[in-house]
Amino acid sequence: MQLFVNDLTVIDFSYCCNQRGIVGESWIVDVLLDGSLNEMSMVLDFAVVKKQIKAIIDEAVDHKLLLPMQSKMITLTESSHNQGHQCLDFISERGCYYLQSPQCAFAQIKSEEIDISSVTKHLTAIIKAELPDNVEGLTLTLRPEIIEGDFYHYTHGLKLHDGNCQRIAHGHRSKIQIFKNEQRDYDLEKSWSQRWQDIYIASEQDRISKGELELSSQAILNLTPDHQYFSYHAPQGRFDIAVPTQVLDVVDCDSTVELLADFICRQLKTNLATDDNVKVVAYEGVAKGAIANG
Numbered sequence: 046m047q048l049f050v051n052d053l054t055v056i057d058f059s060y061c062c063n064q065r066g067i068v069g070e071s072w073i074v075d076v077l078l079d080g081s082l083n084e085m086s087m088v089l090d091f092a093v094v095k096k097q098i099k100a101i102i103d104e105a106v107d108h109k110l111l112l113p114m115q116s117k118m119i120t121l122t123e124s125s126h127n128q129g130h131q132c133l134d135f136i137s138e139r140g141c142y143y144l145q146s147p148q149c150a151f152a153q154i155k156s157e158e159i160d161i162s163s164v165t166k167h168l169t170a171i172i173k174a175e176l177p178d179n180v181e182g183l184t185l186t187l188r189p190e191i192i193e194g195d196f197y198h199y200t201h202g203l204k205l206h207d208g209n210c211q212r213i214a215h216g217h218r219s220k221i222q223i224f225k226n227e228q229r230d231y232d233l234e235k236s237w238s239q240r241w242q243d244i245y246i247a248s249e250q251d252r253i254s255k256g257e258l259e260l261s262s263q264a265i266l267n268l269t270p271d272h273q274y275f276s277y278h279a280p281q282g283r284f285d286i287a288v289p290t291q292v293l294d295v296v297d298c299d300s301t302v303e304l305l306a307d308f309i310c311r312q313l314k315t316n317l318a319t320d321d322n323v324k325v326v327a328y329e330g331v332a333k334g335a336i337a338n339g
Contacts, residue, residue, distance in 0.1 A: 046079070047077060047078065047079050048077070048078045048094070049075070049076065049077045049078070050075070050076045050094050050095065051075045052073055052074075052075065053074045053075060053076050053094070053095065053098065053099055053102075054073075054074050054099045054102055054103065054107075055071055055072065055073050055074070055330055055331045055332075056071070056072050056074060056102060056103070056106050056107045056187075057069075057070075057071050057107060057108060057215060057216065057217050057329075057330045058070055058071075058106055058107060058108060058109050058110070058111055058152075058215055058216065059109075059110050059111070059200040059214050059215050059216035060110065060111035060112075060113075060159035061110070061111070061112055061113060061116070061118070061119060061135050061137070061142075061159065062137065062158070062159065063116060063118050063137055063138060063158070064137070064138050064139070065137070065139060065243045066137045066138075066139035066140055066142065066243060066292050067110070067135070067137075067142055067200050067214060067216075067243075067245060067292075068198050068200070068216070068243050069198040069199045069200040069201075069215075069216020069217045069218060069219075069243075070189075070198060070216060070217070070218050071189070071190065071217050071218040071219070071330035071331050072161070072164075072187040072188060072189055073187070073188050073189070073190060073331060074102060074185065074186070074187055075185070075186040075188070076094060076098060076183070076184070076185060076186075077182075077183070077184040077185075077186070078094070078176075078180050078182065078183055078184075079180070079181050079182030079183070079184075083177070083179050097175070098172055098175075101168075101171060101172050101175055102168060102172070105152060105167070105168055105171050106152050106164065106167070106168065107209065108208075108209035108210060108212055108215040109149075109150055109151060109152040109209075109212065109215060110133070110144075110146070110150060110151055110152070110212070110214040110215065111151075111152045111154055111159045111164065112133065112151055112152065112153050112154060112159075113154055113156050113157055113158050113159050113163070114153045114154060114155055114156070115155060115156055115157045116157050116158065118135060118136045118137060119133070119134075119135055120133070120134040120135075120261070120263070121133050121151070121153070122134075122261055124145050124259070124261075125261075125262070126145065126259040126283070127145070127147075127259070127282060127283050129147055129148055129282065130145055130146060130147050130148065130282055130283065131145070131146065131147075131148050131151060132144065132145045132260055132261035132264065133145075133146070133151065134260075134261055134263060134264050134267070139243070139289075139291075139292055140271075140288075140289030140291060140292050141267060141269075141272075141289065142286070142287070142288060142289070143260045143261070143264035143267070143268070143272075143285075143286070143287040144213065144214060144260070144284075144285060144286045144287075145259050145260055145261075145283065145284065145285040145286075146212060146213060146214070146282070146284050146285075147212075147281045147282035147283075147284075149212075149281060150212040150213070150214070150215075150281070150284070152167075154167050155167070161187045161188075164187060165185050165186075165187055168185055168187075169183055169185055172185070189218060190218070190220075190331045192220045194220060194222075194231070194234060195220070195221065195231070195234045195235045195237075195238035196218060196219055196220040196221065196238055196328075197218075197219060197221070197237065197238045197239075197240075197241035197242050197243075197244070198216065198217070198218050198219075198241075198242060198243050198244075199216055199217060199219070199241050199243075199244050199245070199246050200214055200215065200216035200244070200245045200246070201213075201215070201216065201245070201246040201247070201300040202214060202215065202277075202279075202284060202286075202300075203299060203300060203301060204251065204277035204278070204279045204284070204299075205279075205299065206279070207280055209281075211279035211280065211281055211284075212281070212284070213275075213277070213284035213285075213286050214245075214286065217328075217329050217330040218330065219327070219328040219329055219330060219334070220328050221234050221237055221238065221309075221325070221326065221327055221328065222234065222325075222326035223237070223309075223313070223323070223324070223325055223326075224323070224324040224325075224326075225313075225317065225321055225322070225323055226321055226322050227322065227324075233313065237309060240294065241294065243292065244292060244293070244294050245286075245288045245292055245293050245294070246293075246294050246295075246296060246300045246305070247273070247275045247286075247288065247293060247294075247295050247296070247300075248275070248295070248296060248298065248299050248300055249295050249296065249297050250299075251275040251276060251277050252273070252274065252275055252295070253274050253275060253276045253285075254274065255268065255274060257274070257276065258274050258276065258285055258287065259276070259283065259285050260285055260287065264287065268287055269289075271289050271290050271291070272287045272288065272289060272290070273287070273288055273289075273290060273293055273295070274286075274287050275288070296308050301335075302327055302328070302329035302333075302334050302335045303335040303337075305327055305335075306325045306326070306327035306334070306335040306336060306337035307325075307337040309325045309327060309337070310323055310324075310325045310337040310338065310339040311339065313325070313339070314339045322338075322339075323338070323339045324336065324337070324338050324339075325337045325338075325339075
């Protein structure tokens with residue numbers, strides 16, 4: 046007997062890619078279970094699938110930075126600055142990223158690269174260990190949202206968030222819709238998607254000096270004048286990141302989707318005719334977002 050739940054959850058995360066750098070991503074998760082019927086004549090209660098399996102997935106990878114631990118580009122060490130924190134040195138073709146975060150902000154994946162196959166294998170092993178004996182098989186399907194039009198991948202962190210959004214390097218794959226004078230403007234959508242393709246979005250108010258950074262000793266030695274530095278304290282701990290300028294966009298606000306929608310709207314109003322009406326529909330991952338009008 047088989048039991049399925051489509052669209053069980055969406056995982057929003059970022060991952061280290063040798064070619065693209067740190068990439069924000071959003072994948073939809075479908076679950077298929079094989080097994081015999083239990084005493085309730087079920088393979089597994091839908092409530093358990095929706096709550097327990099979703100919770101396992103969220104705990105394992107959601108709102109984390111996924112690290113391909115078999116990649117030579119990754120160095121992960123215990124932080125000498127804060128207990129329970131780790132330092133990441135990531136050398137990619139696009140630039141060098143250096144971070145300090147609480148351990149819970151990283152997900153270590155036993156692979157050379159992060160892709161659907163490696164993450165599916167990682168999650169399958171974790172979930173199988175928690176399933177009852179009557180469940181004999183588990184098939185996870187991870188898939189990106191089908192988007193007709195332009196979209197971008199961005200990574201950020203929200204220091205004021207009580208939940209896992211506070212982690213300084215988690216991200217999303219998001220579409221955008223821009224209307225000028227009530228007409229969809231595909232050129233503007235393309236322009237913003239190109240601007241924020243594989244970008245790190247930082248808040249100006251989180252900027253710090255090099256002397257305030259808490260990173261690995263090797264990272265401090267490898268910093269270049271091209272790096273910019275950001276840090277904050279949040280409920281889970283201290284977060285630091287050094288990011289190359291070419292993969293960075295610094296905004297004058299926090300990076301909630303509401304404020305990012307407003308930021309885009311304000312930028313457009315500055316560059317367009319003063320009497321143009323603008324509406325920005327900015328998504329944060331799949332099927333959620335914010336609307337700003339100007």
